[in-house]
Amino acid sequence: MKRIIIASVAAAALVGGGTAVAVAGTQSSSPATQSSAPAAASTGASLTQAADAALKAVPGTLDSIDRDHGRWEADVLGKDGTWHEVTLDANGKVIDQRVDPDDNDPEDAAEAKALRNADVSATEAARKASSSTVTSVEFDGDRTPVWEVETVKNHKERDLNVDAHSGKVTQAPADDDHGDDDSGDDD
Known part of the structure; x- marks a missing residue:
């Protein structure tokens, strides 16, 4: 301390x-x-260390990982096909793990298939996207499968997309307050 x-x-x-x-x-x-982290004790676990700990707790494929309020939150598609939420403390220690009861609809099955077919993993996407601190990586398989990577450097956030197959890094489109991909268009 x-x-x-x-x-x-x-x-x-x-x-x-x-x-x-x-x-x-x-x-x-x-x-x-x-701390087992090689960096300064005040920084806690890196995204890669937290991802490794989440995948050790729930073997499978990492769908997303996000550092929020000093904790890491990870979503893992287990090898058995169930979705899990894993919460880790700042040092990467698992403090909670549970099956996500909300992820059982057909859209989630399509997401799972796209995630399993990705050639680039979440941690590989983070490495490709950043020369700064990665705070979040999330898979988006809606259209062209990409990893959405949020980075911070000198207190400035930057959003990047990493193609889930080629690994090509591009600038993410600017957020639009008028629309949201999660709004659930019911056509």
Whole structure:
């Protein structure tokens, strides 16, 4: 915990243009305070580490992963064909896993088929799309299957699409407040 506080104070001081002096006491060796992440303890698990942990908890194919409010939320299509929601803490430890009861309609079957046929995985899409921090990757198999990747660099968000077959990275179309792909056109 001391390492997180020290890193946070130092980062805040440097961002603010000042300097920081920190004195660290002895480090606790309890498993709860040690991080297996190779990066600084304040950053927690990377998207790849969180994805690996989610897939270890539920073997299958990662459909989406998103960092929100200090936690990772992942959707996994299990090898048995059921959809699972996996919640991980900031360090990538699974804190909840359950079958998603809402994902059982025919549209989800089409999504599952497109996801299974993708040549590029979620973590590969994240690597292809970013030289900055990836905060979200989500599969979209509605038309041309793509991975929607959200990145952040210097506090600026950028949305990219990665073709699920070729791996080609393109800028995502600007969001339109007048329409939403999830609005459910009932024709």
